[in-house]
Amino acid sequence: MAELVQRYLDQIRAEHADDGDGALADYIPELATVDPDRFGLSLSLADGYIYESGDAAVEFTIQSVSKPFTYALALEHIGADAVDAKIGVEPSGEAFNEISVDERTKIPKNPMINAGAITAASLVPGTGVDDRFERILEFYSACAGRELSVDEDVYASEKATGARNRAIAYMLQSFGVLDGDPDRILDVYFRQCSITVTSTDLARMAATLARGGVDPGHGRRLMHPAVVQRTLSVMVTCGMYDAAGDWVSAVGLPAKSGVGGGIAAVLPGQLGIGVYSPLLDEKGHSVRGVRVCRSLSESLGLHFLSVPRESRSTIRASYDVESGVRVYELHGDLLFAGAERVLRTLERECVDFDVAILEISRVDDIDDAARRMLAGMRESLRRLDKDGYIVDPDAAMADAEVTVHVFATLDEALAAAAQLRASDG
Numbered sequence: 001m002a003e004l005v006q007r008y009l010d011q012i013r014a015e016h017a018d019d020g021d022g023a024l025a026d027y028i029p030e031l032a033t034v035d036p037d038r039f040g041l042s043l044s045l046a047d048g049y050i051y052e053s054g055d056a057a058v059e060f061t062i063q064s065v066s067k068p069f070t071y072a073l074a075l076e077h078i079g080a081d082a083v084d085a086k087i088g089v090e091p092s093g094e095a096f097n098e099i100s101v102d103e104r105t106k107i108p109k110n111p112m113i114n115a116g117a118i119t120a121a122s123l124v125p126g127t128g129v130d131d132r133f134e135r136i137l138e139f140y141s142a143c144a145g146r147e148l149s150v151d152e153d154v155y156a157s158e159k160a161t162g163a164r165n166r167a168i169a170y171m172l173q174s175f176g177v178l179d180g181d182p183d184r185i186l187d188v189y190f191r192q193c194s195i196t197v198t199s200t201d202l203a204r205m206a207a208t209l210a211r212g213g214v215d216p217g218h219g220r221r222l223m224h225p226a227v228v229q230r231t232l233s234v235m236v237t238c239g240m241y242d243a244a245g246d247w248v249s250a251v252g253l254p255a256k257s258g259v260g261g262g263i264a265a266v267l268p269g270q271l272g273i274g275v276y277s278p279l280l281d282e283k284g285h286s287v288r289g290v291r292v293c294r295s296l297s298e299s300l301g302l303h304f305l306s307v308p309r310e311s312r313s314t315i316r317a318s319y320d321v322e323s324g325v326r327v328y329e330l331h332g333d334l335l336f337a338g339a340e341r342v343l344r345t346l347e348r349e350c351v352d353f354d355v356a357i358l359e360i361s362r363v364d365d366i367d368d369a370a371r372r373m374l375a376g377m378r379e380s381l382r383r384l385d386k387d388g389y390i391v392d393p394d395a396a397m398a399d400a401e402v403t404v405h406v407f408a409t410l411d412e413a414l415a416a417a418a419q420l421r422a423s424d425g
């Protein structure tokens with residue numbers, strides 16, 4: 001039944017398939033020659049389940065999507081006080097590569113612009129460039145759940161052409177922000193930007209943040225919750241640079257973009273999104289990436305300020321009434337991620353029943369996305385030669401285009417199930 005969600009994802013991706021606006025990054029040749037039509041979309045739920053659509057296996061360089069992860073690593077290793085002494089948390093309203101420090105404090109305004117990101121790379125402990133970078137690569141790999149590597153050509157080009165970043169690093173040295181040789185610190189930063197990922201890697205990395213620092217694949221804790229909270233905060237306020245206000249209003253997910261064409265977005269407690277589409281707007285964000293995130297957020301109800309409560313323990317209880325009929329009692333707020341979980345549970349368990357009855361009388365609130373998904377449940381079950389009913393005494397499903405049988409009481413649903421099973425012989 002995961003195919004219901006899969007269809008949503010494919011549909012949303014298809015809606016944007018023909019958007020051809022934007023331009024490839026061209027400050028280095030490697031980025032200017034990628035296929036502009038590539039378009040990958042991935043979703044990782046908090047339990048590690050992955051949905052993929054389009055070019056989700058195509059690799060591209062992570063670029064600035066790396067910044068929140070290196071910031072988190074610095075926080076993890078040296079603590080917030082030491083990091084705060086070197087990097088602020090105020091949105092700059094400037095382009096990502098602005099040569100600037102905060103006027104008053106003389107440190108970079110935030111860790112999402114290059115000045116702050118180069119400083120963050122300098123704060124990751126290590127005995128030298130290789131050691132420090134290894135730590136970064138290992139950390140990203142753990143978040144992504146697979147071993148990542150570096151695109152050596154992009155790295156060489158970044159290093160050869162990085163005048164702007166060099167200007168930033170030397171400025172930072174002059175203000176006493178960078179300890180150590182600026183070129184060696186830049187070397188770490190350039191390598192970090194040149195790590196290759198897929199949209200699925202980004203979704204997994206985002207889901208690690210969504211789970212408060214626990215990687216969804218293996219359940220290992222990679223960051224402290226306080227580090228994640230701080231990282232997500234700067235992603236909200238600064239992740240999309242001078243477009244942060246638009247992004248938060250329209251999409252409402254902590255996020256980070258990169259000039260390689262990637263965007264990672266996080267719905268705390270619920271899921272991570274990864275998108276890849278390399279045509280960029282003038283601020284350096286993937287045009288289709290922004291649009292598809294906006295559509296996803298709107299149609300699945302993901303805006304973080306409209307999701308007041310987590311929906312993890314949606315299934316309160318399940319039991320067999322008689323052989324072949326299983327009742328699932330749902331409770332709490334039923335939102336996209338909760339409904340997705342319910343559908344996947346049904347799919348997993350459908351070998352054990354002929355009819356599933358979802359009892360939703362204890363559900364406090366159900367949003368449109370969840371309603372649509374429950375409404376589509378029957379169609380999916382029918383394809384597996386099963387059936388699904390809903391017990392909905394408060395008419396919470398009333399507005400849905402219902403193809404599923406809805407009953408006012410459990411007894412009525414059970415009677416219908418018994419009849420169905422009798423007629424099926």
Ligand code: GLN
Pocket residue numbers: 062063064065096097114158165193257258259260284
């Ligand atoms: N490598 C790029 C730079 O440092 C990354 C910038 C970005 O992705 N916004 O300029």
